[in-house]
Amino acid sequence: MSKKLTRRDFIKIAAGATAATGLAPVARRIVIEPFVQPPEETLPGQATWYASTCRQCPAGCGIVVRTINGRAKKIEGNPLHPLNQGKLCARGQAGLQVLYNPDRLRNAVRQSGGRGSREYEPLYWSEALDLLAEKVSSLGHPDRMAFLGGLMPDHLYQLTNSLLTALGTAPPIIYDLQCTLEGRRPATQLSQTFFGTADLPVYDIAMSDVVFSFGANLFETWMSPVAQSVALGSMRQGKLSGRGLIVQFEPRLSATGASADEWIPVRPGAEGYVALAIGRIIVEERLGHVGSHRDNAVLYQNVDVREMSAASEVSVDTLRRLAQAFADADRAVAIPGGYLSGQHNGFASMLAVQALNRIVAQIGRQGGVFLSTPAPTVALRSKPEVNTLSDVRNLIKRMNAGEVDLLLIHGTNPLYELPAALGFAEAIKHVPYVVSFSPFVDETAVWADLILSDHTYLESWGYQVPSPGTDRPVISSQQPVVNPLYDTRSTAQVLIELAARLGGRAVEAIPWADEESYLQELVTELYGSSLGAFDARTPPGFWTLWRQYGGWWSEKEIRQEPETTDIVQKPLPMVDPQFDGDPEEYPFHLYPYSSVALTDGRGANQPWLQETPDPMTTVQWGIWVELNPQTAEELGVEDDDIVLVESPYGTLEVSVFVYPGIRPDVVAIPIGQGHQDYGRFAQAVTGSNPLALLAPITDPDTESLAWGATRVRLSPTGRKKKLARLESIDGQGRESIG
């Protein structure tokens, strides 16, 4: 022993060793807590699966959740559900981390240090509800209250709507970033204009031979990505006619583009021109097998293929080849996606794309365009419709003018999700009292006086008619799979209790004792329907089967076939794209794209999703800007260099990812990071919110945010911040050598 051991050390070591050996079993003291009241369908140690509906995005996929001893353990797709047919995406799988999130609010809280202080004081629910009821009843005029919501479950929307109507307040304003990025409102308007109905189209990818996707990230976040991915599988492998052809038109190669056979990097905003040129070629050269194109000639009478080719930077040869492929296919479909709707000329482009389906007679035909089948009863048809950005702007104007005394916010996070330039952050300061229903303290909840924290979706009741739907009427049910973990309360229940406190017309409008009895009454209207996939003998029996199956749907395929309106008798509009920012000063188009894991930022508080490598860049836990190698060289930057991105509205510092799959005049940043609040995992990724860069401009036809129409400039900062990447982009690891 080279080192001298002192007597003191010796005793310490000896005592420590003795204690450690002797005490080992004590540390294994395991507490087992049985149920106070066991649910009747559970058996200790055996899994019980509950069917419900996913709420990680508005698609409405059916899920089954494995629970053991009252704890949710695993989420899978519901194999019986006609929409997602047993499949589920990563976001759906990660739903457990919403339930078990350590940053959840555990009570109703009041901000004790004033708004923005982030100091909270728990409230008893009776106190909190009294407070809310007092605020509502002391309003000078019902118009002085406003409700801003995200795309909420249908039953909650109905309750909110009924209550607000009874109080004489305007209906809720529905607006969130996900709906904006997928262009839900413009898509509804397109259906209205083209088919005369507000039901969203269902594109029959599964049976199609040729799919032209114009900026629709079909297999990532657009509309119903799981259903569309299932359809992709059928299209590729389920038919005798071969793998088919998918062409993706977008300025940046997305994961959907990578699954396609061909990627056409169109100039931003010129997607409509490509569609017009393809249409013109088909009609003019009488391509395909639909016979006479005389009826359609009028649509394209003003279209010049060469001009369109020059404007979109797609060669005439390519356009002709694509036109031939589209027209010659037995079944072809063209899909107007979210990126189109995010342009200043979005609606014109979407019309041009939808018209392609018309000229190859694919409307209401297998492998073409159908409409979502509405729910079979009138009561179940009432569902949230997305408002325009102008409606949100009006609200902001009223807030600034001091015309809103009470603002209620549910399921949306405007302070994060709206372009900063709209000034919601300033406007909310002019509202005397703000109530949030968020289960998490997000950027908006920080500015609320009162947070009536809602349950997470795995603890909640509800139902949803998926929109876009599938080949039959579907109503997806939502039920609690576990008892609420904390003292939170569902917003539907809060509204019912609020109505009871307010009395009068409010309680007449929503007179139910609780959320469950309301749902039961609404849903058992379906009892006895001859269409259903299951038969119940009694209404309570129906309620049981409804929960066991995870909803109600038709046994057989029932598709809604659209009829075109007289839009097709006029030339299609041709609108030049407009961008905010002087092209000399701001040379690049900014493409803020929806992250496949974090969606519109709502997934940022779930570590499984943060850890999921982005499919194209394999970056984990990060934010980056994608530059074409040529652009990077011109700027003198390489991977991991921090650049300053500036638009006329804001700035952002972010690491560079050199990406060959992007046009040299476009830079792309994923949406979802840059949270100032929303919990430890969301805040763990440093960086700013790319929405701060966006110009608050809209497509005048749809009044939707033109989120793809901002120009930016880039400058190197000379600093570096390494991105955590799972793989190199060439798949050889060569980038990391040397």
Add this chain to the structure above:
Amino acid sequence: MNRFWFFSFLILLVVGILTGILLTRIQVFSAPEQPIAYSHKTHIEAGIQCLYCHSSPLRSDLAGIPSVKKCMGCHNVIANDKPEVQELAGYWEREEPIPWVRVSSQPEFIYFSHLPHLGTGLSCETCHGDIGQMTVTRPVVKMDMGWCLDCHLKEPQPKATRLADCLACHK
């Protein structure tokens, strides 16, 4: 002098380890303190079957700990003057689960199921001892691998080989 300390250290280490082992044995067979002084003896003497309260070993991996509701099914009226039963009623009133401390356990890396063991005709007492005589529940055997194999290897072939396979029990 240094050598003296070294030998003293060795001796004390050996003593320490031996004490540790002894303490461990005591710990293994000692009864953990429970939130309510529950007596199995009283209940068995009253003629209640094990399976009345631990109702799932014939259907599941776990035998199951009775819910507070099940306790109250009898104790609403029976012996409700006893302090322990009043403690129980307190949990019921507060709708709190009772934090019982596990007496017999298997480590996380072991797959154990009651179902096949009862299926071969074993009784509860084979492993859990004469619970009917215990006022305080304590383990009677150290449920380690040697003990499992004691029985598994006594089975006729080829069952014994199958039951001695690592993956029969280890996850």
